[in-house]
Amino acid sequence: MEFKDTQAIYLQIADYICEQVLLNKWPPEERIPSVRELAVALEVNPNTVMRTCELLQQQEIIQNKRGIGYFISPDAVKKIREYKKEAFINNELPSFFRNLYLLGITLDELKPHFEKFKKSKFNGHEN
Amino acid sequence: MINIQSLTFSYRKNKPLFQNLNLRLEAGHVYGLLGKNGAGKSTLLKQIAGLIFPDQGFCEVNGHISAKRQPSFLQDIFLVPEEFYLPGIKVQTYVSIYAPFYPNFDHNTFFAYLKEFNIPDGQNLTEMSYGQKKKVLISFALATNTKVLIMDEPTNGLDIPSKSQFRKLIASALSDDKCIIISTHQVRDLDNLIDSIVIIDNHQIVFKEDVQTVTDKLSFKTVNRLEDIGTVLFADSSIKGHHVITPNNGYDHSKVDMELLFNAVLTNQKPIQEIFN
Numbered sequence: 001m002e003f004k005d006t007q008a009i010y011l012q013i014a015d016y017i018c019e020q021v022l023l024n025k026w027p028p029e030e031r032i033p034s035v036r037e038l039a040v041a042l043e044v045n046p047n048t049v050m051r052t053c054e055l056l057q058q059q060e061i062i063q064n065k066r067g068i069g070y071f072i073s074p075d076a077v078k079k080i081r082e083y084k085k086e087a088f089i090n091n092e093l094p095s096f097f098r099n100l101y102l103l104g105i106t107l108d109e110l111k112p113h114f115e116k117f118k119k120s121k122f123n124g125h126e127n
Numbered sequence: 128m129i130n131i132q133s134l135t136f137s138y139r140k141n142k143p144l145f146q147n148l149n150l151r152l153e154a155g156h157v158y159g160l161l162g163k164n165g166a167g168k169s170t171l172l173k174q175i176a177g178l179i180f181p182d183q184g185f186c187e188v189n190g191h192i193s194a195k196r197q198p199s200f201l202q203d204i205f206l207v208p209e210e211f212y213l214p215g216i217k218v219q220t221y222v223s224i225y226a227p228f229y230p231n232f233d234h235n236t237f238f239a240y241l242k243e244f245n246i247p248d249g250q251n252l253t254e255m256s257y258g259q260k261k262k263v264l265i266s267f268a269l270a271t272n273t274k275v276l277i278m279d280e281p282t283n284g285l286d287i288p289s290k291s292q293f294r295k296l297i298a299s300a301l302s303d304d305k306c307i308i309i310s311t312h313q314v315r316d317l318d319n320l321i322d323s324i325v326i327i328d329n330h331q332i333v334f335k336e337d338v339q340t341v342t343d344k345l346s347f348k349t350v351n352r353l354e355d356i357g358t359v360l361f362a363d364s365s366i367k368g369h370h371v372i373t374p375n376n377g378y379d380h381s382k383v384d385m386e387l388l389f390n391a392v393l394t395n396q397k398p399i400q401e402i403f404n
Contacts, residue, residue: 008342008380009319036299043294044319045157046301051339 001042009044013052016042018061018080021072028072032062035070059083128154128306129175129275133184136174144170146330147184154274155303156337159321160310161389166327168310169209172277175308176206188275202229204275205268209283213260215253218246222267229271237270243292258284265293269300276300277308282316290316314385324385326392334392336403338383344402345372346379347387360398361391374402 003012020026032038035053039046053070056062061079062070073079100107129152137143144167152158162168173179174186177193177200186193191200213221218241226232241248244262252260261284268276282290297320301307311317324341326334349368350356356373363370370384372391392399 003319003382005382005384006348008382011380039298039301040295042319043291043298045322046298047156047322048319048338 010048010051010055013038013042013044013049014055017052017056018084021061021076021080026072028074028076030072031068032070032072128152128189129308130187131171131175131184132187134174134181134186135183136170136179136181138170143330148327148331150325150332150335152306152308152325154306155301156323157297157301157307157309157321158323158325159314159317159385160308160325160327161312161314161385162310162327163393167330168327169279171327172206172279172308172310175275176204176277177201178206203273204277205229205271205273206277207261207264207268207279207281209279211260211264213252213263215251217251218248218263221252221263225267226271229273231272233270233272237266240266240269240296243296244289258286258289261285262289265296269296274304275306275308279310280312281309282311282313294320314389318383318385321385324383324388326389328393333396334400334403340403341383341388342375342380343377344375345383345388345399346375347372347381347384348379360402361387361395363387363390372399 001012001016003009017026017032021028026032033041035046035049038049042049053062053064057064057070059079060073061076061083063073064070099105100110129150131148131150134145134148134150135143136145148171150171160168160171170179174181175188175193177186177196180194188200188204191197193200216224222234222237226234226237238248241263244259244266246255246259246262246266252263255263261281265278265281268278282293285293294317297307297309297317309317309321321338323337324334325332345360347370349370351368353359353362353364353369353371356371358374359371360374361372370387372384372387375381
């Protein structure tokens with residue numbers, strides 16, 4: 001995994017784990033690699049991976065079963081979407097809105113663009 | 128785990144290297160010791176390991192005064208120096224002579240590490256390149272399983288693939304009861320492994336914070352115009368833009384740029400220290 005310079009490592013690892021879940025590589029209710037295994041594979045400090053796991057546990061994306069390890073929550077996919085949606089609204093939307101405002105674009109004006117985008121990318125179906 | 132109190136030391140009279148230096152290090156962390164050339168990084172590491180003695184003050188490791196060099200202290204600490212000498216014997220012979228000093232030495236992991244580094248174990252140590260010798264010493268150091276592991280510029284002389292192997296070894300070696308101290312100028316080789324930053328300058332420890340606290344209190348970013356942002360604690364400007372450190376408003380989760388932080392602490396110490404106090 002290549003880390004970017006722009007975001008804290010523990011969040012990049014969280015994104016990596018979420019991606020594994022969304023791609024169904026790590027299915028719900030399965031055990032994920034241990035903190036140490038992840039730290040070695042990603043070449044990072046185990047304390048950083050611990051912080052990632054605490055965050056994902058707080059978001060109810062993974063569950064800690066004492067003495068066994070971390071497991072993907074049954075409804076992890078739903079939780080990840082909620083979490084990502086919130087992050088999108090908090091982080092990316094403000095600068096997007098700023099551009100709309102500066103350029104005087106209304107939301108109604110955007111609708112056809114979005115419909116076109118959905119058609120070309122996803123054939124009208126979500127995902 | 129390591130407690131250094133009022134350490135004063137000089138190699139030559141009237142030229143103090145450390146003056147009343149205090150430092151506490153805990154188990155379960157990888158400390159990155161940063162400092163300019165000649166700031167005293169290697170000397171501090173040698174003080175901890177009991178290789179040189181304080182003029183005043185003391186270094187204490189797990190309840191042992193380093194300078195007393197008691198066997199129970201020496202068997203639980205290992206230092207990989209930057210410059211070292213290995214005798215002209217085979218790897219196996221080396222292990223059979225030196226491993227008995229370390230009660231927790233693990234032969235299996237030692238030979239597994241050598242294999243990972245592609246070092247043939249039947250080879251004579253003097254026939255090896257600097258980098259290969261270093262790999263032998265690093266493998267030995269990790270296999271000793273000492274509570275304190277000190278490495279002075281460990282990635283110097285390692286080729287590109289071995290740096291990645293080295294990071295994997297350190298990630299797997301850290302445990303709750305171990306304290307790993309690494310001094311380095313090659314911050315980018317190790318910045319994801321270091322969880323606490325210690326900066327030594329001007330006879331003192333001038334900065335000691337864990338990376339998590341640094342991320343919480345400071346933001347690291349690149350901007351085009353300095354005028355667009357508020358308080359700037361430090362800026363490194365180039366044609367690509369300004370790399371800046373600003374106080375964190377609490378919403379940023381940027382990655383710590385250790386080189387930038389190091390330069391900032393050395394040039395603009397007070398405002399940065401104030402943020403952490």
